[in-house]
Amino acid sequence: MSKSGNDIDVLIAGAGPVGLAAAIELGQRGVRCLVVERNDRVGYSPRAKTTNVRTREHLRRWGIADKLREASPIPPDYPSNVVFATRMNGPELARFANALNGSRARNDLYSEEAQWVPQYVLEEVLRQHASSLPGVTVAFNTELASFADDGRGVVSQLKDVASGAVREVASAYLIGADGARSAVRQAIGAKMQGEGAFSKNYNIIFRAPALATRHGHGPAIMYWMVNEEVPSLLGPMDSEGLWFFMATKLPNDVDPASVDPVELIRAGTGLADLEIEIVGLDPWVAHRLVADRYEKGRVFLAGDACHLHPPFGGFGMNMGIGDAVDLGWKLAAVLQGWGGPELLASYASERRKVHERTIAEAVINYGAVGNQLVRPGLEQPGPLGEATRREVGEIIEATKLREFRTLGIVLGSRYEDSPIIVPDGSEPPVEHFMLYVPSAHPGCLAPHLWLADGSSLYDHFGLGFTLLATSGDGADAAPLTAAAARLGLPLKLLLPGDQRLPARYGARLALIRPDQHVAWRGDALPADCEALLAQVTGGTTKAATARVPATAA
Template sequence: MHEVLIVGGGTVGLSAAVFLAHHGVRSLVVEREPGPQVHPRATGVGSRTMEILREMGLADAVNAVAVDMKGISLGKVTVETLAGADFTTMSPSAQVYRDPDFTPARMRGTCPQNRLDGVLLGAARERGATVSYGTELVSFEQDDDGVTAVLAGAGGTRTVRARYLVAADGVRGAVRDALGIGLSGPGVLGPGINNVLFRADLRHVIGETRFAVCSVTTPEAPGTIVTIDGEKEWVFHTNADPAHARDVIRAAVGDPGLEVEIVSVLPWRVRAQIADRFSAGRVFLVGDAAHAVPPLGAFGMNTGVADAHNLAWKLAYVLRGEAGPALLSTYDEERRPVGALAMEQALLRLADPRLHWDNDPAMAAERARAGVVNAPVVQLGYRYGQAVQDLPSAEDVALDLDGSVGSRVPHMWVADGVSSLDLVESRFTVLAGAEDTAWASAGARLIDGWPYGPLLVRPDGFVAWRGTTPDDLPGVLSRLLHTA
C-alpha cells in the first residue's frame, strides 16, 4: 500500500511529493500528460514559496534556473509596441526584485514554471517519490482504511491502494467532481485567451531592458508579453486566432520581419472559483483543484504550493501515529480562507491593476479604499484563524509577522546566513530569547535579542502558541496534535 497517492504532476503535485518526502513519507504521483510540461503557465515565485523551497534545500537550485532581474527589471510596463517604446524613460514598478527584510528568502528574478517543475521533479524522485507520467486516474473509492484507485497507462489499467489521496489535478479536476464538492465564486471571466509560447531574439528591440510583464496596446495586436528567458523565449497572451500568431507577435513587437518560432499554444480562460470544501474523508484538494485564482498578483500557484506545505506535515504526523486523524480537519479550516483571500484580492486587482503595480505611496490609500491588501500580505502576512481586515497592517507585512498565534514566525538573522525560520527544522520547535533559560530544558532554541517571547512554532513555520511556562508545553502539544 502506498502512503499517499497524488493525482496531478504539475507544480503543486510535485511540491506535495517533495514536502511529504521531506517528512519521511513516500508518495506515488500520477500525471496524465506524457511528460513534464514545457509550456509555463506562471513565472512568479513568491517570497513564501521561496521560504518553503529554502526549507527543502532547493532555493539555490531554483535561483540557478531563474532569470536574473536583480536591480534591472522594470517589473510591469505598458507600451504600444516594443520597438516603439523608450524604456530609458520608464521607472520600475512596485514589483521589482530586491531582498526584503521580513524574509530570508532570496529570489533573483522570475522562474518559468517548467524550470521550477524540473527542480521539483528531480528532488521528488531523489527523495523517494515515484512519478508516473502518461498515467490517468480512472476511478477511486475510499473506506475507513484508505483509498482504492484504478489507474490507466500505456500498460493498461491497474489498481493501487493508498492511505490518502491528494488531488492536484487542476481547475477542472475529476477528483473534486467525483466527490461531489461544489464551487463558489464568479467562475469564468471574460473570453478565451491563447497563451502562445514563442522564440524570437528581441535583444535588438529591448537591449539590456528586463521586464516581467509587458502590456501591448497597439490595436493590431493587443495582449501581454511575459518574460521567459529575457532574450529569446517569451509568452504572449492574446485573443487572436493562433493560426495568425506569428503575424500578431510581429505586430506586437513592432518588427514585421521578425523571425518567430511558435513552440506551443495553450488556450485558457480567467477563472475565479473556490471549492466548498478542501477535503472529504481521506481525499484532499490542493492548488487549482481547490481554488482558481485570476493571474494578476501571481497568487494562484504560490497559494497552491502553500496548500501542499500545510497538508504535508499533517499527513506525515498522522501516518506516523504522532497525531490523531482530527489534525487533518485543520487543513480545510486553515487553507480555505487563505484560498478565498487570494481569489478575492486577485479579483480586486483585475478591476484596477494599478492597485497592484503602482509604487506611488499614495496608492496605499487607494488600496485601502478598495479593500486591497499589499501583495506580500496576501502571500505570507495572513494568519490562520483571523480575518485579513483584523491584521495590524494591510500594507507592511513586517507588522503582521509579530509572533502572534497563527502567523508565520518572525524572521530574524541569528548567524551568518541563518534565519530564525531555519531553526524550526520542519518540526515543533520553541524559539525563545537567550535570557529565557528556563526554556532551555524544554529543548528551546535560544536567540540573542529575540523580542517576541517564547513561541511554539509548528513544522510549517507558523506560530502555534505563545509560551508562559515550559510546564504547559506537553498539554499544548497534545491538544494541537489531537492526541489528548
C-alpha cells in the first residue's frame, strides 16, 4: 500500500478500448492502475472497425502504431474504398476512394493514416502494451461489485467471477469505462439524456471464403447494398473470408432472433447460393444519448458509459479513446502534484462539446442509410433503371461524402472555451464537418508537419507540456522553463528550425498540452509565467509536492 493509503492510484472498470487507453495514458506516466473486466478476454461483441487518424496518432505517441499495423488481419495497403451498389452481384452506384483517410500516402495534416481493423485486434494490441507498463495490471474475470467514495479516495469491492470471492481495493480515483450499461454511471446517479431506440439493427459476423471472388466491385472496406429487399452493408474482417454484415433499420415489429441470418445475407448480397457459416449475431439499437454528468467526486465516466450514438462515421470508439486521453493526463497531473484543483473539472467541460458535435454528425449520417437511398425501379434493366441508378448515385455522392471525409470532425474538435485554455483574442477557424484547416488557435489540435528528416513534428513533443519555438534559438523561453521547474511541471523546449512553422502556428511560441492541443500561443511570453502555467494546469500556484518522473519531459 502506498503512502497515501491506497493500493493503487486509479481503478479502471472495463478493459475495452477506452479502459485500456486510459491505463496506457496513466501507466506511461508512472501512475499505478488496475483495470478490471468481468469477461475473460477482450473483444466481445466488437462492432468498431475504424481506428481513425486521431486514434492512430495516440497509438504513435504510445509507440504501438506499427504494432497495430503488423497485427491486423487485413493488409495495411488494402484499399480504403467504400462502394455503393444495388447488391454484390448488381450494378455499382457510387464509390469513395481513400475513405476515412486510410491511404498510407503521407499527408502533412496528420502523422498517421486511419486503419480498417477489427476492434478485437486493436484491443489485444492495447492490452499487451498496457500490461507491459510498470504499475499497470489488467484483471479479467473480475467484476466491480460496488464502491464508496469518501472524498479522500475510493474503496471498491472486486468480485472474482469464477469463485465469487470478493476483495477490497483502495484507490485515489475510479474511471467507469464499463460501456453502455455502465454500473458506475448508475452508481453515481448519472442519467442518459436524449433520444433512445431509433430503430433495430442486426450485425452478423460470418465466414464466406468465396465471397471476395463472387463480385466485380473490387476490394473495399465497406460495401453498401441499396435495394428494397434488404438494404444493408458488409465488409471484410480479415483476408481469409471473415465478414461482417449489417441489416440497417429492421422494421420495429420484426424480432431479429426470428430472422434467418443466412437468408438475410443471401438476399442482401444477391448471392442466393453463397456458402455461409455464421460466427456471431449481435442485434443492437441505435441511440443518441449523453450523460447529464460525467463525474461525481473521485469517480469519472468515459466512452460509452457517458455517450451513445449510431456508428455511422466510425466515431464512437475513437471518441471514447479521446476521453481516456483527456482524463488520463489530467489525473496523472493531479496525482503527481502539478495539476491544480480545477484541472479535473475541465474534463467534462472539454469533452461534452466534442461529444455533442460528433454525435450530431453521426445522427446525420445515420439518416442516410440504404433505406433512405433506395428508389422504385432501382434494379430494373433498361433506360428507366439506368436513369434511376444515376439519380441515386448522385444522391449518394452528395449526401454520404461527409461520412467518409471526416477530418473536420476527427481533427477539428477544439477546446477554446475551456477554463484551462488561454485565449489570444484571435478568431477561431470555422468549424466544418469535412474541411479541416490546421490552426494553432488556443484549444485547437497543434498543427502537424512532416519535418525534413522524415520525422513527425509530433514525435518531438514531450510527454508533459511542450513549448514550441517556431523560430529563433529559444533564448527568450527561459522564464517559462524556469517557472515550470519551480512548479514541478514537466516541460520540454522544442526548436524544430522549420521555416514553415511560423506561418502554420501564427506565433513565435506555442505551449502544447500533453494531449497535443494548444494551451497558449504568443510572440512573447507573458510577464507572469507562473500565472500562465497555473491557468493551463487548473490552478497550480505552488511547487509540486510529488516527484514527477524524469521521463515526463
